Amino acid sequence: MLPQLLHKLFRFVVPHVCPYCRQELADDEALLCPECVSLMPQLPERLCPCCGGPNDGFLAACPDCTRADEARPWLRAVSAFPFYGHLREAVHHFKYHRRISLAPYLAKHMLQAWREHSDGVPVDLVSYIPLHWWRIWRRGYNQAAVLASLIAKQLHIPVATTLRRRKYTSQQAKLDRVQRAQNVKNAFRPHRPALFQERNILLVDDVFTTGATLTAAAKTILSAGAASVSVLTIARD
Numbered sequence: 001m002l003p004q005l006l007h008k009l010f011r012f013v014v015p016h017v018c019p020y021c022r023q024e025l026a027d028d029e030a031l032l033c034p035e036c037v038s039l040m041p042q043l044p045e046r047l048c049p050c051c052g053g054p055n056d057g058f059l060a061a062c063p064d065c066t067r068a069d070e071a072r073p074w075l076r077a078v079s080a081f082p083f084y085g086h087l088r089e090a091v092h093h094f095k096y097h098r099r100i101s102l103a104p105y106l107a108k109h110m111l112q113a114w115r116e117h118s119d120g121v122p123v124d125l126v127s128y129i130p131l132h133w134w135r136i137w138r139r140g141y142n143q144a145a146v147l148a149s150l151i152a153k154q155l156h157i158p159v160a161t162t163l164r165r166r167k168y169t170s171q172q173a174k175l176d177r178v179q180r181a182q183n184v185k186n187a188f189r190p191h192r193p194a195l196f197q198e199r200n201i202l203l204v205d206d207v208f209t210t211g212a213t214l215t216a217a218a219k220t221i222l223s224a225g226a227a228s229v230s231v232l233t234i235a236r237d
C-alpha cells in the first residue's frame with residue numbers, strides 16, 4: 001500500500017510525460033505517447049545491408065552503395081527509422097535541445113532493428129562516434145554515447161570509447177558529399193587500442209547520411225586492430 005501511495009505522490013509531483021510532446025502519459029512503462037508513436041515514420045521491409053536504408057534495386061545492396069567508390073568497411077549497417085517527419089524532429093530535440101529523455105525510446109528501436117536485420121554478425125563491444133570536447137561542453141553530452149550505453153546494457157556486452165577526435169570538424173549536416181568525406185579525413189585517432197584488439201565492434205551514431213563519418217571511424221578502428229565493425233544508427237537519411 002505504502003509504495004503505491006508513494007508512487008502516486010511522486011507522479012503527482014513529477015508527472016510522467018511523453019519526452020516528445022510533453023503530454024502526460026497514462027502508462028507508467030511507456031517511453032513515448034501513443035500519438036507520437038503512431039506518427040513515427042517506418043522503414044520498408046527490404047533494406048540494404050550496407051547502409052541500412054531502403055533498397056528498391058535489383059541487387060542486394062542499394063543503388064547508393066553499389067555506386068560508391070569503395071566498399072563499405074563494415075560487416076553490416078542497420079538503422080531503426082527513415083530520417084523525416086516526427087522522427088527527424090525527435091532527433092533534433094535529442095541532439096540540440098538536451099532532450100535526453102528521448103534516448104530510451106530511440107535505443108529500444110535501434111536494438112529491435114539490430115535484432116531483426118543484423119543477420120547474426122558477431123559483436124562483442126559497443127562503441128560510438130566521439131564528439132570534440134568543445135561540442136560536448138556546449139551540448140552537455142554525446143548523444144551517440146548515451147545510446148551506445150543503453151544498447152550495450154541490453155545486449156549484455158561492454159561499451160567503450162575506441163576513438164578520439166583529432167581535430168574540430170565543421171558540422172557534417174551543412175556539407176555536401178565530397179566536402180563531408182574531406183571534412184572527416186584523419187578526423188579520428190584510436191583510443192586505447194589494446195582494449196579492442198580482435199574485438200567485433202558495434203559502432204553507434206545518430207544519423208547515417210553519406211556514411212563518411214562512419215567510414216573514417218570504422219577504418220581507424222580496423223587499422224588499430226579490431227576484428228570487425230558493424231554500424232547501428234537511429235536513422236538513415
Ligand SMILES: [Zn+2]
Nearest residue numbers: 018021033036
Ligand atoms: Zn507524445
Ligand SMILES: [Zn+2]
Nearest residue numbers: 048051062065
Ligand atoms: Zn545501401
